[in-house]
Amino acid sequence: MLGCGTVTRIHAPVPLTARNRWVVLPFTNLAETVQAGERAEAMLDTVLRDRGIGSLDRYPAPKDDELRFSLSDRARFDSALAWAKGQHYDYGVTGSVEEWRYKSGNESEPAVGMTLTVIDLTNSKVVWSGSGSREGSSFQNASGVALTLLGTLVDGMPLK
Numbered sequence: 001m002l003g004c005g006t007v008t009r010i011h012a013p014v015p016l017t018a019r020n021r022w023v024v025l026p027f028t029n030l031a032e033t034v035q036a037g038e039r040a041e042a043m044l045d046t047v048l049r050d051r052g053i054g055s056l057d058r059y060p061a062p063k064d065d066e067l068r069f070s071l072s073d074r075a076r077f078d079s080a081l082a083w084a085k086g087q088h089y090d091y092g093v094t095g096s097v098e099e100w101r102y103k104s105g106n107e108s109e110p111a112v113g114m115t116l117t118v119i120d121l122t123n124s125k126v127v128w129s130g131s132g133s134r135e136g137s138s139f140q141n142a143s144g145v146a147l148t149l150l151g152t153l154v155d156g157m158p159l160k
Contacts (some may be wrong), residue, residue: 005134005149014127015160016118018052019068022088025059025080025119028073028096033142036100037073040114040146044093047150052159059083085121092119100142110142111135116153130156 024045027037041058048056059080077094084092099113113133120127130153136145 005132005152012059015158016091016128018080018159019054021088022048022053022056022091022093023059023084023087023089023121024048024056025084025092025094026073026076027094030075031113031147033096033097033100036097039100039143040095040150041095043143043147043150044095047147047154048093050151051154051157081119081121089121091127092121093117094119096107100146102142103135107138107144109135109138110140110145112142112146112149114149114153115145116150128157 024041027040029035029037045056045058058143062085081092093116094112095116097112097114099111102110103106112135113131115131116129117126118128119125132149132153133150134145134152136142136148
């Protein structure tokens with residue numbers, strides 16, 4: 001199946017203001033690919049800027065790389081969330097990577113699955129979330145498929 005996938009928007013009660021202050025928070029990596037969460041975070045930064053989010057930052061990484069890898073995904077998220085609230089950001093975008101791999105077989109098609117969640121940092125409520133999966137052709141790479149999926153998910157955000 002060439003470049004196919006599904007996207008499901010789960011929760012979108014209110015429009016999200018693109019002019020507000022946004023921050024990309026750590027992703028949970030549930031995939032077998034090492035650092036798939038960090039890859040998704042970097043790509044999401046580009047996609048959000050492309051869609052009109054002008055005031056966008058990323059959480060500060062721990063100073064020591066070894067320390068960064070020893071922290072659990074949950075500990076990294078909790079630390080970044082506390083930092084973002086202290087910096088008075090309006091929205092935090094986080095997510096999880098469920099799949100980031102190449103399928104077995106002759107064609108080795110890339111397959112990616114992700115969930116994105118937008119949190120209103122003034123009250124810690126989830127204001128939008130969406131999940132999707134996508135697979136590409138044997139001529140594509142997983143990063144390209146992930147970038148397409150992230151674009152599709154962000155396009156589903158009710159930005160104003």
